[in-house]
Amino acid sequence: MDPQDLLDLLDDQQARRLRVIENLLRGRKTVSTLYWGQRYDLLYLLSLDKHLARGGLDTVAQTLVSQKMATWLPAEQPQLRLTALGRKQRDQAVTFRPKTQALWPQITLGLARQRLLLSVQVVSQYAHQTARYYPLTTDLATRQAVRQWFHQVKSPELATQVFTALTASLTRLPPMTAQVVTAGFSGYQQPGLTVQQLAQDLQRTPWEVYLRHVDGVVQIAQDARQTDHPLHALLAPAWQTAVTRSAQATLRAVATTDLTLDQVAVQRHIKPSTVREHLLEAAIMLPVTAVPYDRLLPPATRQALLAVLPAQLDDWEYTALPVALQQRFDFFTFRLLAILCDKEGDHHAGTPDD
Amino acid sequence: MPEPLTTSLQAVFGYSQFRAGQEAALTALEAGQDTLAVLPTGAGKTLIYQLYGYRHAGCVLIVSPLLALMTDQVNRMHLAGFRRVAAITSLTSFGERQMILAHLAQYQFLFLSPEMLAQPAMLARLRQLPLSLLVIDEAHCIVQWGPDFRPEYLLLGAIRERLGSPLTLMLTATADQATKGEIAKQLRTTPTEVTASLDRPNIFLDVEPVANDAAKRERLLTLVTQLVFPGVIYFSSKQLATDTAQWLRDQTGLPVAAYHAGLSSEDRFKIQQQFMQGDLAIICATSAFGMGIDKNDVRYVIHYHLPADLGSYAQEMGRAGRDGQPSLAVLLYAPGDERLPLTLNQANRPDDATIQRFYAHPQAFSVDDPGIALLTFYQQHGISATAVQALFERRERERGRALAQMLAYVREPQCLRARWLTTFDEVAPAHTATCCAPGKVALDLDALGLKRQPVSAPTPVAPSWQAQLRRLLIADAPR
Structure with a gap:
């Protein structure tokens, strides 16, 4: 990631923890990372760079600080905040916003990417009647899935169908994104360009090129949810709900029974703290309607907490609550309320009857 | 039968x-x-x-x-x-x-x-x-x-x-x-x-001493600007391979890419295939490059760093001229270049004190360190500390000997080919003008027929993505 890429992930109003950004990229789905990812509106970064090392953004961050674009707040965890200069720089740059980013947490990107790239290569070589070629290096599961798919859909019309479907998907995206995706494909007489090479050609950062590539893959996978799409059987399995299966089961138990959270823990053979983590994860990743907030946060609870909490969500601190309230309400309740307020766009709390 | x-x-x-x-x-x-x-x-x-x-x-x-x-x-x-x-x-x-x-x-x-x-x-x-x-x-x-x-x-x-x-x-x-x-x-x-004879008569051997790193870079640029394509330049570090690829691209406008084990398998695949297809003029590589590349028309191989031994050198420069056509192997050498292989050689080897401490308290060491992993292996196979020490010493002597042979090649005043082949117990053919250019002999690319003729290539017009996708998937699309 280049300094200007990180600049785009920072804000002048909100100090942002570098470790949260790093952990999102690395796909560390702790409740804390997810919560702050949501607060920063950066959940789309989840698992985009699984190979990023711990501290892997520190150098880039330091560059921004030395350029006076950001300040480094040496808190327990380093926090970065844009300076006026950084804000100006960020706003002046034409930043790329992935069109499909809201969907990113719901897709297994690696699976979708590998299957798409290999299937395009296979169809391309098939269309040009090449029997012998180097296949892209993928894992066995991908090879088997693509092989099976290919044998099922193989027909003289397949290449045209895939061409039409991909064209339709890519037309929905900016031309440069369509160019990135197409030039990155490997196939007949086209080895495909690497992200680095495309960045060079297009005068963009490798990170932006990568985001464009992901945007294209997700758009194609989204369109392939239609059952008559030629890549449907291959790409539909890449979609998942944004929360783990175990968290889904916990949510179901809470939403459909009258059991207390501790009883749910006993029933599901998990720790009471895990039940709460599951619910917070679900609250962050799913729409408001998916979580029984009325039951988990009765009006009296909301009123009691909102009466004393600051107006700005980012200023909320559990340990700053009066001791009496801390004894009445656990951290789970406090955090769940914060998630709800965030989702409802209610940054000015203190209205007891909301 | x-x-x-x-x-x-x-x-x-x-x-x-x-x-x-x-x-x-x-x-x-x-x-x-x-x-x-x-x-x-x-x-x-x-x-x-x-x-x-x-x-x-x-x-x-x-x-x-x-x-x-x-x-x-x-x-x-x-x-x-x-x-x-x-x-x-x-x-x-x-x-x-x-x-x-x-x-x-x-x-x-x-x-x-x-x-x-x-x-x-x-x-x-x-x-x-x-x-x-x-x-x-x-x-x-x-x-x-x-x-x-x-x-x-x-x-x-x-x-x-x-x-x-x-x-x-x-x-x-x-x-x-x-x-x-x-x-x-x-x-x-x-x-x-x-x-079979190791000799590759169609590869002209050249050693070029340069004063320092800056002079080496300049010489590399001159060579790359003058030589016919395609070529491979070997480096001993991934970072330098990457940086030099970028620098050469900027300086010459030629399609140059880096290839090393740090790339993703997808990128390795793409770079390899681009090179095979003739889309790239030059690859800046580490020793990871080679296998899987059956490209016959590589015209030159340049070594930017000193290989650790003549065997590895022969293997890498041997990727030139598999089609039997005149080709070139250049080794650039700056005083002190031997320090790098020497350091790498020693860095891989746990010293005697470490060996002793490891054998006394193996559990106190992390196997993440390759040297410790090696010691763990030896210990588990019942090899004593003394034997391991002797083993390492022997290997280090062998490596020292191999590096000395490499340096003898660099410093050879008469015939590089004879120096190389006799090292491997082979009788060398008689030295001729088309054989080699040791350190003090200038390289004449014209005489070798490896000088690139200036051509004003038309700037390729990038096809629209729609046309590119069509060519990829539709057999009768215009190419």
């Missing part, structure tokens, strides 16, 4: 003639003799076991130390028309490994890394297989101390016996008498030796 070898060659590969050494090696194997084939890079060593596997029932088991490139090897086998091929290395996922193990008996060719082969459970499974041939690829690794070194190679002799001493083919591109003797000793066999 099986069909003649040439009939098989024609049937499988469509060739009518073997290359030097291939037929002799196959003949020895057909006669049931363990065979050590020392054949230069590009001689087609793989074909020997491919053809043997085609002619005989059972499984050909290939032990190879080149972990990251084994998948490429499997792909190349597929490309050559062999379907029942698999590789198991530490990089193979658990699921894939289980899948392969479940169908083990169905494979005709099985690639294994030495550490996989050394696992008792794996060995037990392999003992149940009818092995037609055991192949030890890069057999010089048995004695070589370097990045490719796998201590498990030292177990190969015992493993081979446990497999029932199957017919064995040892392959290497580089081995002097001492190495050949050590390979045979370690594998507990007396093999038939098949050698």
Whole structure:
């Protein structure tokens, strides 16, 4: 990631923890990372760079600080905040916003990417009647899935169908994104360009090129949810709900029974703290309607907490609550309320009857 | 009686003639003799076991130390028309490994890394297989101390016996008498030796001393600007390969890319294929580049850093001119360049104090350190601290000797080819004007016919993405 890429992930109003950004990229789905990812509106970064090392953004961050674009707040965890200069720089740059980013947490990107790239290569070589070629290096599961798919859909019309479907998907995206995706494909007489090479050609950062590539893959996978799409059987399995299966089961138990959270823990053979983590994860990743907030946060609870909490969500601190309230309400309740307020766009709390 | 070898060659590969050494090696194997084939890079060593596997029932088991490139090897086998091929290395996922193990008996060719082969459970499974041939690829690794070194190679002799001493083919591109003797000793066999001349008469050898790093960079730029395409430049660091690729691209406007083991497999694939297809003029590479690249028309290989030994050098520069056309191998040398291989050599080796402390308290050390991993391996195999020390000392002496030979090549005043070939116990042809240019002799690209003629290439117009997608997927699209 280049300094200007990180600049785009920072804000002048909100100090942002570098470790949260790093952990999102690395796909560390702790409740804390997810919560702050949501607060920063950066959940789309989840698992985009699984190979990023711990501290892997520190150098880039330091560059921004030395350029006076950001300040480094040496808190327990380093926090970065844009300076006026950084804000100006960020706003002046034409930043790329992935069109499909809201969907990113719901897709297994690696699976979708590998299957798409290999299937395009296979169809391309098939269309040009090449029997012998180097296949892209993928894992066995991908090879088997693509092989099976290919044998099922193989027909003289397949290449045209895939061409039409991909064209339709890519037309929905900016031309440069369509160019990135197409030039990155490997196939007949086209080895495909690497992200680095495309960045060079297009005068963009490798990170932006990568985001464009992901945007294209997700758009194609989204369109392939239609059952008559030629890549449907291959790409539909890449979609998942944004929360783990175990968290889904916990949510179901809470939403459909009258059991207390501790009883749910006993029933599901998990720790009471895990039940709460599951619910917070679900609250962050799913729409408001998916979580029984009325039951988990009765009006009296909301009123009691909102009466004393600051107006700005980012200023909320559990340990700053009066001791009496801390004894009445656990951290789970406090955090769940914060998630709800965030989702409802209610940054000015203190209205007891909301 | 099986069909003649040439009939098989024609049937499988469509060739009518073997290359030097291939037929002799196959003949020895057909006669049931363990065979050590020392054949230069590009001689087609793989074909020997491919053809043997085609002619005989059972499984050909290939032990190879080149972990990251084994998948490429499997792909190349597929490309050559062999379907029942698999590789198991530490990089193979658990699921894939289980899948392969479940169908083990169905494979005709099985690639294994030495550490996989050394696992008792794996060995037990392999003992149940009818092995037609055991192949030890890069057999010089048995004695070589370097990045490719796998201590498990030292177990190969015992493993081979446990497999029932199957017919064995040892392959290497580089081995002097001492190495050949050590390979045979370690594998507990007396093999038939098949050698072909290492010489590559169509490659002009050139050593160029430069004053310092800056001068080296300048000289590289001049060469790259003047030489015909395509070329490969070898570096000993990934970072320098990457940075120089960028710099050369900026300076010359030529399509240049870096290739090293740090790239993702997808990027490695793309760069390799671009190079094969002629989209790239130059590759800036580390030693990871080479296998899987059957490109015949590489016109030059430049070494920016000093290789650790002449064997590796010959292997890398031998990627030039496989088509037999005039080609060039340049070695750029700045005073002190030998420090890098020397440091790398020592950095890999735990010192005596560490060895002593490790043997006293092994649990106090982290096996993440490659040196400690090596010590752990030796200790687990009952090798004493003193023996390990002696082993390291011997290896270091060997490496020192190899580096001295490399330096002797750099400093050779008369004939580079003679210096190289005699090091490997080969008689060199008489020196001629088209042979080489040692340090004090200037390189004349015109005379070699390797100077690039200036052409004003039209700037390629990038096709629209729609046109590109159409060409990719629709057979009759305009190209």
